[in-house]
Amino acid sequence: MTAAPRSTDKPDFPWWLVAAGAIALFLAIQIVLNDLYSQIFTIVSKGVGITVFVTLVGFALATAIGLLLAIMGLSRFLVLRQIARFYVEIIRGIPILVLLFYIAFVGAPGFVVAWNFVAAPLIDAGLVEPMSVRDFSLLWRAIIALTIGYSAFIAEVFRAGILSVDAGQVEAAKALGLSPVQRFRFIVLPQAIRTILPPLGNDFIAMIKDSSLVSVLGVADLTQMGKVYASGSFRFFETYSIVAYVYLLLTVGLSLGLRALEKRLRRSDEERSGGGD
Template identity: 60%
Template sequence: MPERSPIRRTRRIPYWLLAMALLFTLGLWLIVTDAGYTAIFRTLSAGIVTTLWVSLLAFTAATVLGLLVALMRTSGKRVLVELATFYVELIRGIPILVFLFYVAFVAAPAIVAGVNWLMTPLIGPGLIEPLTVRAFDFVWRAIVALTVCYSAFIAEIFRAGIEAVDKGQVEAARSLGLSPWRTFRFIVFPQALRTILPPLGNDFVSMIKDSALVSALGVQDITQLGKVYSSGTFRFFETYNVVAFLYLTMTISLSLLVRLMEHRMARARR
């Protein structure tokens, strides 16, 4: 087959992607050539690690918790189904920012008080010091809040993937003597994973964007550092241009990886 010319390959590139590439080039050029943008980028770059750390840890924990909730919802046992459904509907009905404040200022003090109550036999004689609310770092409060919030959405992704597997395969596996755990591990989950992976990738992209909400707790992420820098220098336009540039770079890159993964999985199914 004749090779396609570079011009024909270029024509297949989506216009929106070309626009994003031009926008990225412009942002990078400003950061490299403009001293003001360079200083802002150096200040905000410290928040990239915090943003990625919070997002990765919260998303990993949310995936594990979401899988457990999804297994409860698909267990067929009414008590577990009702509990899992109540959890999902409750968490999804609360805005993430509200839940973030609730965990930070209500749940965290309650957890510390509960731990101190359990440790009363040791605290009373002075064997250990009682915990303080300050010991519960705001970064971890934010991670807990994002974990719980996203676990409800991820649980629905897992549930949809599990229920998409043909019931006949499950019945065939059980008739061959496989236990429920082995049936799930070797039959259901590998097939459900093909359906689950793309939306999970999209949820991780959303997690990175929603991690900006942790700036409301003073966590030193990209948004918080940008807020502090702009309020001190009054360079709001330049600062938030860099903030948007950093988030766009991360989210668009990950979105393209998710699209590539979806394309390869679609080709593998053919």
């Protein structure tokens, strides 16, 4: 006799969240009562601002470039489609860490050489100063690398979301005389955004974690501050426990918020479809 399949209508109680909350509470108590944990948290938290800055700026730029690439990839012009596809496939095939090193130590020096070459007449006339590699901060090299890396993935998110819109509605908008920009703004994007938001939120959370890679360039983010303290005090367990704790506060908190938003959007869609029936 085979067991009856378990019903999936009722979701499991989130025991994992209870366990995670208990661990978070324990570490919070340690930070408040234990001088060592308190000191580590104070030092490590100084890098939170850089982590948040890198993530917000990098993700905003990656989203803008990703949207542009998605539009190019769906263009009626073959050249634009091939350029977008070339960019997406090549960048997605390069690990973020390798891309970070390439932008930092190859791309940035190359940009400086190109800039000085183009601005040579102005430099010779004394109107501008020649740029050196040191003028290109490691922080912005890291942001550019994350922007380039994530823009390829976000482009695919936008492309899938745009293609999910019913073609009949686009044809109806075209019959009404709407321009391509108006069709995209008023018909395609408002509907595609519901499909795009969940994976876009996941990419944002992933970028928070991948922002830790900027520490290899010496950028004083959350991971780098922990690395410096641990190497000087040899308190590796305590330090990296606090670093992981702070990252989890950021990522799990955002993940729960994203799930709540998905449920709200799903409920709104069900109410709308029910009202239409």
